Amino acid sequence: GENVEQHPSTLSVQEGDSAVIKCTYSDSASNYFPWYKQELGKRPQLIIDIRSNVGEKKDQRIAVTLNKTAKHFSLHITETQPEDSAVYFCAASRMDSSYKLIFGSGTRLLVRP
Amino acid sequence: KAGVTQTPRYLIKTRGQQVTLSCSPISGHRSVSWYQQTPGQGLQFLFEYFSETQRNKGNFPGRFSGRQFSNSRSEMNVSTLELGDSALYLCASSSAWTSGSPEQFFGPGTRLTVL
Numbered sequence: 001g002e003n004v005e006q007h008p009s010t011l012s013v014q015e016g017d018s019a020v021i022k023c024t025y026s027d028s029a030s031n032y033f034p035w036y037k038q039e040l041g042k043r044p045q046l047i048i049d050i051r052s053n054v055g056e057k058k059d060q061r062i063a064v065t066l067n068k069t070a071k072h073f074s075l076h077i078t079e080t081q082p083e084d085s086a087v088y089f090c091a092a093s094r095m096d097s098s099y100k101l102i103f104g105s106g107t108r109l110l111v112r113p
Numbered sequence: 114k115a116g117v118t119q120t121p122r123y124l125i126k127t128r129g130q131q132v133t134l135s136c137s138p139i140s141g142h143r144s145v146s147w148y149q150q151t152p153g154q155g156l157q158f159l160f161e162y163f164s165e166t167q168r169n170k171g172n173f174p175g176r177f178s179g180r181q182f183s184n185s186r187s188e189m190n191v192s193t194l195e196l197g198d199s200a201l202y203l204c205a206s207s208s209a210w211t212s213g214s215p216e217q218f219f220g221p222g223t224r225l226t227v228l
Contacts, residue, residue: 032215043203043219044156089156098169099144099207099217103156 002027004092006104014112019080021107023090024072030092033066033073034101039086048075051095080111114140117206117220125226131192134223138185138206145187146217147179150201162187199227
């Protein structure tokens with residue numbers, strides 16, 4: 001069935017370093033891949049997304065790459081800051097008539113000052 | 114625009130009871146999805162409604178049901194509550210794919226505790 005695997009489950013980096021989170025999806029029909037950030041006690045918020053017709057997308061310090069052949073996509077955060085500390089979720093979806101998101105298990109990112 | 118709202122924010126119920134949760138989407142959004150979030154299982158898709166029709170359903174037992182009203186507000190119901198139903202229930206709203214923005218906007222969630 002549909003599944004998204006996410007690694008690592010926890011990630012600790014020094015402020016200013018880069019952080020990379022990787023996800024692999026099973027449904028080859030998936031063509032929309034959002035990333036959500038969830039701070040403690042708050043709702044998930046979209047930070048970046050990518051569609052399958054694009055290999056890479058960047059927004060300031062955040063970038064996402066997609067490898068359709070290998071069915072995996074990654075989130076890259078550069079120059080990390082303490083406020084980047086949160087749980088990050090990747091997700092996959094088909095761009096059809098349904099808005100069903102299949103989420104990865106989440107990565108807890110800790111940025112040490 | 115006001116964001117997605119959910120009521121109530123917190124609920125405590127006992128096993129065997131039923132519960133109804135409510136979600137008001139962003140104005141103009143016709144799609145409402147529901148997710149269950151638990152520490153062990155993460156975020157799991159429950160169902161999605163569009164124009165009062167359920168378009169997709171996740172792998173949850175029939176005790177979990179939902180509906181959507183003509184104003185796009187949605188409710189989900191859980192009958193015969195079990196301890197394992199304790200979770201944060203999130204709803205998310207979205208505009209149509211044709212708008213070019215498939216982003217789902219999440220509400221603050223309803224924290225359900227089953228004793």
